[in-house]
Amino acid sequence: MKNLTTTGEFIYTYAYHQDEKDLCLLEMRSFFGEDTEEKVLKSNRKIEPSRSPFIKERIELLFEAPALADIVYQAANIDLGNATFKVIFPKLNGLAPADQVDYTEKRSIEWQVGFVIKGKADVHQPDVVFGLILFGGRWYFGHYLQTEAVWFKHQQKPREYSTALSTKVARALANIAVPDPAGVKAIDPCCGIGTVLVEALSMGIDIVGRDINPLVVEGSRENIEHFGLTGSVDLGAIADIKQQYDVAIIDMPYNLYTNATESEQQEILKDALPVTEKLLVVTIDPIDYMIDEAGFSITDRCLVKKGLFLREILVCERSKMLQEA
Incomplete structure (x- = not known):
């Protein structure tokens, strides 16, 4: 696989019941030295998502940009060879209005980005899973990992x-x-x-x-x-x-x-x-x-x-x- 150098930063998404909010924020502070109520956090600290009962997903960043077109342009340089892949735009609650994207548009964006990646798309059992998210007015793209509820x-x-x-x-x-x-x-x-x-x-x-x-x-x-x-x-x-x-x-x-x-x-x-x-x-x-x-x-x-x-x-x-x- 070519052109997959990560930036050393990560995006974490969170989910919790209102009764669990204080506990979740305390765990965030312990992991990252800060907390946020936006249910999305960017950090250079690598945490296994399954450690936390509140982390939903982690995206290990390959690149970020102010516009979706920039993400599509950079994704076109990804060459997976014979490997299969999938692009996921996660469903998130509690985002700022400017960062909210509806279901239909998400599927369209997944297709736009996936179309330019060199490899074979496979939505069922891909070798590589990519994640894409709009947060704080910027677009982020990278390796996607979903949590496992071990607890x-x-x-x-x-x-x-x-x-x-x-x-x-x-x-x-x-x-x-x-x-x-x-x-x-x-x-x-x-x-x-x-x-x-x-x-x-x-x-x-x-x-x-x-x-x-x-x-x-x-x-x-x-x-x-x-x-x-x-x-x-x-x-x-x-x-x-x-x-x-x-x-x-x-x-x-x-x-x-x-x-x-x-x-x-x-x-x-x-x-x-x-x-x-x-x-x-x-x-x-x-x-x-x-x-x-x-x-x-x-x-x-x-x-x-x-x-x-x-x-x-x-x-x-x-x-x-x-x-x-």
């Missing part, structure tokens, strides 16, 4: 309980904790039934689990094994952890298996301080004062809704005074 496959587990995080929320939480897994060691010291562990392990995140309840430790191990994953889950309190981790994820215990009192929650947070410098906390109660007393500072946050049930996700770092000490 959806994890919904049916051998062991579960009603107050556990949904797999969708758990996957986003793992991404917020570890946006770039390279060289990062993570721990979920109150892992419960292992919902976060399953999502993190399925994305190649180096994470271990722990819990004080032998029943849920057993259930967590069973869930991990059920999905063909490999991960360690130990029985024990967070206070007994000797190793250092780059990030810890704590979903505060509040279910029928482990119902922590306020003082026990405070102890969990204090015991996390020697273990990690970055901490993600999921809570149903206002605990800002506990975070501060434990020696952490909140750097970002969001609310997550599940019907009438509200959780808050707090992104925390060890307080600067303690870091400098």
